[in-house]
Amino acid sequence: MKLNTIVVLGGGPGGLYAARLLKLSHPDADVTVYEQGVPDKTFGFGVGLASRTQRNLRLADEDSLNAIVAASHPHEMSMRVGDAEVRLAHGELLAIGRATLLAVLQNYAHAAGVNLRFGERRTVADLDADLIVAADGISSATRTELAEAFGPEIIEGEGLYLWCGTEFALPSAIFTPVTTEHGTFVAHAYPYASDRSTFLIETDEQTWQRAGFDISTRETPTGETDQVSLDYLQKAFAQTLQGHRLIGNRTKWLRFRTVRCRSWHTRNVVLLGDAAHTAHYSIGSGTKLAMEDAIALDRALLEADDVDEALAAYEAERRPSVDHLQAIAERSMAWWDSFPDRMTMPVEQLMIAYMTRAGKVSVERFAESAPQVANPGLAAFAAVDVVDVPPPAKLTEWILDQALTAGEQRFVNRIAPEALRTAVGTVQIDISVRPWSNAATKLIVDLPPAATYWLTGPDHREAILDRLDIAERIRRETGAVLVVDLPAEFRADAAGAIASDRVDLVAFTS
Ligand SMILES: Cc1cc2nc3c(=O)[nH]c(=O)nc-3n(C[C@H](O)[C@H](O)[C@H](O)COP(=O)(O)OP(=O)(O)OC[C@H]3O[C@@H](n4cnc5c(N)ncnc54)[C@H](O)[C@@H]3O)c2cc1C
Known part of the structure; x- marks a missing residue:
């Protein structure tokens, strides 16, 4: 042409x-x-x-x-x-x-x-x-x-982020949360020159308001930097910054x-x-x-x-x-918007949750590429010695095979017994909402009390990843046992979610 x-x-x-x-x-x-x-x-x-x-x-x-x-x-x-x-x-x-x-x-x-x-x-x-x-x-x-x-x-998006930098090269990219009196801020920072690093800092709306950043954002003229926020964050991330300044470039909180x-x-x-x-x-x-x-x-x-x-x-x-x-x-x-909820996890297990967060990387693949991180994370999840973690090819079945004690309930492995589906104390929910939508929040708020929530829904992968994500929200908010239905072909997704504490048990529908 x-x-x-x-x-x-x-x-x-x-x-x-x-x-x-x-x-x-x-x-x-x-x-x-x-x-x-x-x-x-x-x-x-x-x-x-x-x-x-x-x-x-x-x-x-x-x-x-x-x-x-x-x-x-x-x-x-x-x-x-x-x-x-x-x-x-x-x-x-x-x-x-x-x-x-x-x-x-x-x-x-x-x-x-x-x-x-x-x-x-x-x-x-x-x-x-x-x-x-x-x-x-x-x-x-x-x-x-x-x-x-x-x-x-x-x-x-719900969360707020601010894009700034600093005048030294961090030794590696780092994800690091810091909790102040106002709430949690997470930095994604990485070096991009021998004397420069990017700092991307995010937080949730409530923390942002408690810290007064709704006001500093409003009061920063267009095209200028919100120096009030930078000064605050510079103190909060002092350990990572090693005495260096945070620098703005028309930097303001954005969604x-x-x-x-x-x-x-x-x-x-x-x-x-x-x-x-x-x-x-x-x-x-x-x-x-x-x-x-x-x-x-x-x-x-x-x-x-x-x-x-x-x-x-x-x-x-x-x-x-x-x-x-x-x-x-x-x-x-x-996942990042809800990051503070996971801060009590051991950092190696948190890394497994991070790597498998979007359904792109399986635990097996992560363990193949970084056994020095994945294996301690898996050992923390299963409460075993790191030498007892099997090689990557056996991990999916090993994770599914781990016993679980949740309050009074004891399970020999992570496959839910079918009788639990209709047991007293189990509530089945057909999930048709996106995990982070207002509809999901309403669903969680309106849940009847239960010892176990069993989530069902369509069999395609996006719907399954949605169920696993909403299971994590319900699990954290209610402390109940969470079960998710999924076809056996998605057992690697199931294993990733179990090892990341997104779900307790799964039930294979085929
Ligand atoms: C906080 C943050 C961090 C990011 N980090 C990464 C990262 O790590 N890796 C990554 O791959 N991406 C990252 N991105 C995304 C990346 O910056 C953008 O996706 C990328 O710049 C898109 O390139 P583009 O050419 O489409 O648009 P842009 O880079 O936005 O370029 C558009 C250009 O068009 C010009 N323009 C607009 N309208 C007109 C007009 N009418 N006439 C003439 N000129 C015009 C603008 O001045 C601008 O220069 C990040 C984004 C954000 C917000």
């Missing part, structure tokens, strides 16, 4: 990368990026790039990936609760300053022959081109202007917005990156999704006969992976 003019709205990672790939594939086309900001030479915080992303970027454009990797900072992961800390070997985890990533992508777009126009805000109505790529970010004006065609849905759209294209306009979809930062995937969109768009335009066909093919290709990651991100966001 011959394209003469391509305009990209937005010079974020998605827009710049798309512009470079499109110019390389259509060397005769005039490719222009309009970016409302000016090239950011100032301090910016880092984003993480997982190893799978690096593979995809390497296949699409090895040169720019090499430059990105050269400017990145490798790190490991750890979790610290109180004085207990566990480290996790996690190959090829990289982080890069956002400003650095943009500078690399600007250079490579320029080198390919892309026309970069900074300080120029445009709307679709201003533009005339064969193809318009709207990579204008989470607050995309294109998405709003053409809302009828794109059908956007935007959901705000994460998850964006979904019914369609990503209309006529010759296509949404890309955050403009089309967002995924909670705790799975570190927004930049990756935007850059992988660019790869798919470039390929679709090379293979199709016309723009319509290409944009439809791009969306068809990307939707399944984006939907999948958004589902994982939603569970991850809810």
